[in-house]
Amino acid sequence: MIAISFKNLRKVFVKSGKQFDALCDVSFDVKEGEFFGLLGPNGAGKTSLINILGGISNPTFGTVEVFGLDVTEVPERTKRLLGIVPQELVFDPFFTVKETLKIQSGLFGIRDNNLWIEECLVELGLTEQANANMRALSGGMKRRVLIAQALVHKPPIIVLDEPTAGVDIDLRESLWLFIKKLNKLGHTIILTTHYLEEAEMLCERAAFMFKGKLSSVEDISLLSKSDGGIKEVFKNMSVR
Ligand SMILES: Nc1ncnc2c1ncn2[C@@H]1O[C@H](COP(=O)(O)OP(=O)(O)OP(=O)(O)O)[C@@H](O)[C@H]1O
Ligand SMILES: [Mg+2]
Numbered sequence: 001m002i003a004i005s006f007k008n009l010r011k012v013f014v015k016s017g018k019q020f021d022a023l024c025d026v027s028f029d030v031k032e033g034e035f036f037g038l039l040g041p042n043g044a045g046k047t048s049l050i051n052i053l054g055g056i057s058n059p060t061f062g063t064v065e066v067f068g069l070d071v072t073e074v075p076e077r078t079k080r081l082l083g084i085v086p087q088e089l090v091f092d093p094f095f096t097v098k099e100t101l102k103i104q105s106g107l108f109g110i111r112d113n114n115l116w117i118e119e120c121l122v123e124l125g126l127t128e129q130a131n132a133n134m135r136a137l138s139g140g141m142k143r144r145v146l147i148a149q150a151l152v153h154k155p156p157i158i159v160l161d162e163p164t165a166g167v168d169i170d171l172r173e174s175l176w177l178f179i180k181k182l183n184k185l186g187h188t189i190i191l192t193t194h195y196l197e198e199a200e201m202l203c204e205r206a207a208f209m210f211k212g213k214l215s216s217v218e219d220i221s222l223l224s225k226s227d228g229g230i231k232e233v234f235k236n237m238s239v240r
Pocket of ligand 1: 013014015022040041042043044045046047048049087
């Protein structure tokens with residue numbers, strides 16, 4: 001089954017009075033259960049694509065479907081199917097970590113979520129910070145909470161927009177173990193990262209984006225290491 005289908009997606013922004021395409025006719029599918037990479041240099045359009053998927057921004061043209069549901073037609077339904085870890089650190093400074101996760105559960109109408117919240121805190125190494133105020137956390141710790149926040153409603157699709165930026169080696173490793181476990185349990189994972197080794201190690205397939213265009217979708221296991229693997233695809237893409 002297809003988890004996400006991007007169809008002829010276009011996003012036009014106005015920059016210095018001029019129109020430009022942040023996304024230009026992007027089409028590809030992500031299959032249910034896949035560990036899928038979204039790769040490309042700064043400004044390639046990765047976050048723009050994720051924002052449309054999450055219903056934060058509307059496409060100028062084209063559609064996105066989540067399990068066959070259009071994200072602009074039934075956003076209240078598709079948002080339940082998605083857990084998005086945003087690239088930017090956004091948080092409410094007035095709450096503790098646990099309160100933040102309880103409030104997020106409430107937004108999805110889940111009342112008694114303590115067991116799952118505890119499990120997320122343990123898996124993400126946040127137990128000691130559970131009762132700390134959000135503003136007192138370091139950047140990496142805030143990112144861990146954002147990850148937990150995206151998981152409170154156990155979404156079938158988890159989207160991680162550069163989750164390991166500014167994160168120490170310990171969390172990086174425990175985070176991948178946790179995400180891999182969720183993937184084994186059947187969750188579809190979409191990951192953007194600038195660490196190509198990370199993508200090579202984790203992803204089954206990846207979409208390569210450059211200047212708003214889809215360059216190619218590659219089966220990672222079929223990329224020959226002796227030919228430079230994922231790094232070579234990345235390099236060739238940027239000179240196209
Ligand atoms: N709200 C906006 N208004 C105008 N331009 C925007 C807006 N959001 C993004 N852009 C532009 O769209 C292009 C794509 O940006 P986007 O954030 O999607 O890239 P990205 O692939 O996520 O990059 P990065 O790796 O740096 O996160 C960039 O040129 C960016 O400046
Ligand atoms: Mg981005």
